[in-house]
Amino acid sequence: QSALTQPASVSGSPGQSITISCTGTTSDVGAYDYVSWYQQHPDKAPKLMIYDVSNRPSGVSNRFSGSKSGNTASLTISGLQAEDEADYYCISYTSSSTLVVFGGGTKLTVL
C-alpha cells in the first residue's frame, strides 16, 4: 500500500480539463511544499512534470499545473490531448525516516 493516495484512474475527453489528487498526511504533503508529479507512458521512463507543488520544468506544457490544499496535492491538465494518456505519479518529501513517499499512480485515459 502506497503512502500517498491517488485515484486508480481518471478519464476525460479531448479539450476538457481533469484533476488528479494525491492525498498524504501532516508528515508529508501537508507539511512541506515538496510535492512533484511524473508522467509515465507505457514502457517509458517517468518524466518530471511539476516540482515543489506548482513549478513546471522547462519544456513542460503550461497545460499542466499543480496546487495543494491541506494534505492533498493536485495535478490539473487542461485542454486534454491524446498524448496526455499515461500514468501519473506524485512524490512528496516526508519527515519520516524514508524521506520520500510515492503515490500509487493514476491511469489517465483520454476518451
Next chain:
Amino acid sequence: EVQLVQSGAEVKKPGESLRISCKGYGYSFTNYWITWVRQMPGKGLEWMGSIDPSDSYTHYSPSFQGHVTISGDKSISSAYLQWSSLKASDTAMYYCARRRAAGDWYFDLWGRGTLVTVSS
C-alpha cells in the same frame, strides 16, 4: 547531453547474483543523489534507496534494506544496484533517477531503466 545511462537487460536464474549500473553524463555527478526505483510488471513506482555519490552515503527503504546493496564510484560517475541472491519476485524494471543534493526533493532526470528477469 545530460543523461543517465543504465546497463542493459538481464536474464538470471534464482540464487544468482547481479549488479546493474547507472552512469551520469554531462553534469557534476557528485552534486546529485542517485535514487533507485523499482517497477514490477503492471505496478507502480517504489523507492528502493539512494546514494550520495560525493561520499557514498546510502539510505534504504525499509522494504529493501538487507535485500539489495547500493554503491557508487564517483571517479567514473556511476552508481550500482546489486543483489547477492536473486528471487523470481525481483523480476522488474529498475530505474535510476537523480535528485540535486542541495535540498531539492524531486527527480529531474531518469534513466531509461534496466529490465531484470529472474526465471528458472
